[in-house]
Amino acid sequence: MELAFLIEKVAVVVILFVLTLTIAAYSTLAERKVAAFLQDRVGPDRAGPFGVFQPLADGGKMFFKEETTPNGANKWLFIAGPSLALLTSFLGSAVIPWGQPINFFGRIVPLQVTDINVGILYIFGVVSLGVYGIMIGGWASNNKYSLMGAVRGASQNISYEIAMGLSIIALLLVTNSLSFKVIAEQQHGINWNFWYQPLGFLIFLVCAFAETNRVPFDLPECETELIGGYNTEYSGFKMGAYMFAEYINMFVSSAVMATLYFGGYNYPGMDFVNQHLGTTWGPLVGVAVLLGKILAFIFFFMWVRWTVPRFRYDQLMNLGWKILIPLAIANIVITACVITFFDKF
């Protein structure tokens, strides 16, 4: 029993890890393909049919490039920066329920690494840790541009975390639970949280863009002002680690948004499908639906990147502190009033 439990968890973790890496690798290709599509170009198409081997070629290139360390850099922290960025980006996927419990050769396996009852707060904590990779790397490079990028990254993350937390509080008023498993189960069928919290979702989405340092909030690596930002001095695989961390962050935050607001593995007519396909294949359809939602979000991230220009720094701070935070507080008050009203009558 104990051993079977261990094997089951290890299997879920390994599958999740490989899945995350694959999706992150193919996101790099998708990003270039989407950019090409939006700009009416062809995009990478040399490596394999439609360029499907491009991520492998890119990875190989990253490994074989020379790694340089600047003279004045702090050797340990220079390595610790990208490592931390990669580590913290993986942590978030542990609490996301990927599907309903699945019947695997007579054994019910929950498709979730762990269901802690403070799951949302855990995600929030991991997000706030993510900034250390950028800060430490930027500082250890001993370069003024890198330091500027690091400082920008830190202040941006702290500012947008507040609005993100406030938008989550309004969601908690609706769900009454901090556990991802319970929240996913509540959104059975098409009873998604998005219908109850459209404004909260909008705030969360904007904050997710800021926390993952994606355009239009990619000020820590804004090349027109800062050469390359926090990663100016990085080359080879360390640079690759930073880039990879960004794509993994995008994947995890898409998964969080899909689970919190768009029903996770739930879809209309799931009872009918589960009845006909049984307890092994039915949940797998749910997993596919969740992956579909995540890929849609990733596409949205890319779509915005190639459409919207970058914010100026004061605009970024104004948006965070003077628009999003008051909006999020108003959202909490309205949600609380509506819930109290419906409970009374």
Place this chain on the structure above:
Amino acid sequence: MILFYLVSLLTITFSLLVIFTKNPIYSVLYLIATFFTFTIHYVLLNAQFLAVVNFIVYMGAIMVLFLFVLMLMNLNKETEPMKSNLIKIIAVIAGGSLLVTLIGSFKQLDALGISTINKPEIGLVENLGKVLFSDFLLPFEVSSILLLSAMVGAVLLAKKDKTDNG
């Protein structure tokens, strides 16, 4: 139990490293590691909410600001202010008295006997929220007003005087 001793050992090692490292940035990083071991302690005590809040507030927010300030100040060995002997002696005396006070209070605590609470689920979010909003409502609200006034004060201090163009 082995886990507890291992984590405690790590906590003590990291907190000693905070004091003994020369580089202030390393000090802050070791302090972050110390807070992380605190989080593990809270989880071992089944206080999950406290663990996560410690994680978010201390590791995720306060220490980021510490690091932020240190990076902007750019402390080097050359610019480090030398402390005079008088200050060092005063620091030793102050630290020594604190140690004596702590040992004294611990002795008293031992004499009282450690009270055990037989409610393993007391640290979970739901129970904590219920207790905070019923039994401890007044202290909870008073501390929230305290934090609010501190926040308003900080905003006022940071606000530029519009009439003065300095």
